[in-house]
Amino acid sequence: MCSSTTSPRTARERKRPTGERSTSPTRSPPPSKAGLGGLTRSLAVEVARRGVTVNAVAPGLVETDLTRELAHFESSVRRGVPMGRPASLHEVAACVRFLTSGDASYVTGQTINVDGGLAAMALSID
Structure with missing residues (x-):
């Protein structure tokens, strides 16, 4: 669930566990996703x-x-994702890289959605 950087950095920069979870455009996340969010916040405070x-x-x-390889993937992405395209692995990795860097030393207890606006779309349904 969590990982930390393994590059030779200062002790403070190594203390950046980052969990990963997926999002879906629904009103509320499934219990496992909500659980990971709650665990993230609880551990951050602790x-x-x-x-x-x-x-x-x-x-x-x-x-x-x-x-x-999925023929219907591109058309469903264009219809379902506000940005009209899937994320690249590089874009997700860049978010993780930021959170594990010293630049994010004051960011804690957060779930960062790298989803092209899916989570924002779910919120706008309410």
Whole structure:
């Protein structure tokens, strides 16, 4: 569920566990996704005084070799994702890289949606 950076950085920069979860355009997330969000927030509060940050990344549709093979994938993405395209692996990795860097030293307890607007679309339905 969580990982931390393994590159040789300062001790403070290594303390950045990042969970990953997926999103879907529904009113409420399934219990497992909601559970990961709650766990992320709880752990963040628990370890913040020790200089540890805890965040989660929630990727939406991501283009992979498998999704490129699905004939209906591109048309469903264009219809279903506000940005009209899937995320690239690089875009998801860039978010994780940011959260595990010193630039995110004050970001904790957050779930960052890398989903082309799917989560925002779900919120606008309410």
